[in-house]
Amino acid sequence: MELYSSKINKLIEELAALPGIGAKSAARLAFYLINEPEEHVKRLSEAMMDAKRSIHYCKECYTLTDSELCPICSSPKRDHEVIMVVETTRDLAAYERTGKYEGVYHVLHGAISPMLGIGPGDIRLKELMKRLEGNVKEVIIATNSSLEGETTAMYISKLIKPAGIKCTRIASGVPVGGDLENIDEVTLLRALEGRVQL
Numbered sequence: 001m002e003l004y005s006s007k008i009n010k011l012i013e014e015l016a017a018l019p020g021i022g023a024k025s026a027a028r029l030a031f032y033l034i035n036e037p038e039e040h041v042k043r044l045s046e047a048m049m050d051a052k053r054s055i056h057y058c059k060e061c062y063t064l065t066d067s068e069l070c071p072i073c074s075s076p077k078r079d080h081e082v083i084m085v086v087e088t089t090r091d092l093a094a095y096e097r098t099g100k101y102e103g104v105y106h107v108l109h110g111a112i113s114p115m116l117g118i119g120p121g122d123i124r125l126k127e128l129m130k131r132l133e134g135n136v137k138e139v140i141i142a143t144n145s146s147l148e149g150e151t152t153a154m155y156i157s158k159l160i161k162p163a164g165i166k167c168t169r170i171a172s173g174v175p176v177g178g179d180l181e182n183i184d185e186v187t188l189l190r191a192l193e194g195r196v197q198l
Contacts, residue, residue, distance in 0.1 A: 008034070060131070062107045062124050063089045072096075072104055079103045081137040085128065085156060087111050087144060095142065103140070106131060111148035112155055118148075120155060129159060138166040145172045145190075 004012070008030060016026035033041055057063070058070035065071075072078055072092075082103030086092050092105045108123040132139070139160055143149035153169055160167045173191025 061105045062109065062127060063092055063105060077102075081135055082140065083128075083131065083136055083138070084140040084142050086142050087149065087152075091142065091144075103138075108143070108152070111143055111146070111152040113148040113151070123152070125156070125159070128156070132160065132163055132165060136165055138168060140168050140170065142170045145187075 011030045011033070012023070012026045015021055015029045016023050018026075021029070033044075051066075054066045055064050056066075058065045058073055059068055060073040061070060063070050063072070067074070073080075079102050083106050084092075084095065084101065084103055085106045085108060086095070087108050087110060089107055092107060095101050095105075106124065106128050108125070108128070110118055110123040112118060112120055112123065128139075139156070141153045141156055143152045143156075157167045157169075171190070171194035173187060173194055
């Protein structure tokens with residue numbers, strides 16, 4: 001026996017298809033939306049449709065934007081000679097929250113993963129190499145510390161070195177507040193290798 005009417009079930013089913021939303025969360029969201037004023041639900045649906053129609057990739061760094069260039073690429077205050085390479089737009093946002101990085105970005109939209117059938121041609125590497133034909137002093141590789149991220153970092157560094165551009169990798173190691181006894185050996189080794197003088 002169905003607990004809810006077909007329209008409520010359909011709404012729950014659509015919400016549950018979103019990443020990170022389980023059946024219980026979908027049901028809570030569905031009932032929240034049903035009980036909200038129609039004007040609020042209309043604004044929400046219009047915002048989603050507007051975003052879907054107007055958001056695309058920045059023509060320079062390939063992050064998501066609703067303009068030809070994203071606010072970072074179009075800013076004259078940013079150092080366009082330093083490019084940080086990240087896997088996703090969410091990674092870009094994480095670095096922007098620090099408020100300390102003044103260069104620009106390049107979003108790969110993935111990482112090389114032979115196990116998943118993702119090769120260099122499946123991410124935005126060609127576009128990165130095209131950007132390096134301009135005036136670039138340094139490329140900071142900020143891919144994740146996963147096997148795929150490390151593979152991608154090594155591949156990019158091999159592509160960049162012949163161009164004579166400085167290529168660096170973000171440091172990784174012990175997180176703030178982390179207990180050494182709970183941290184894996186690879187992370188501890190990275191922390192030791194990336195140590196700085198005090």
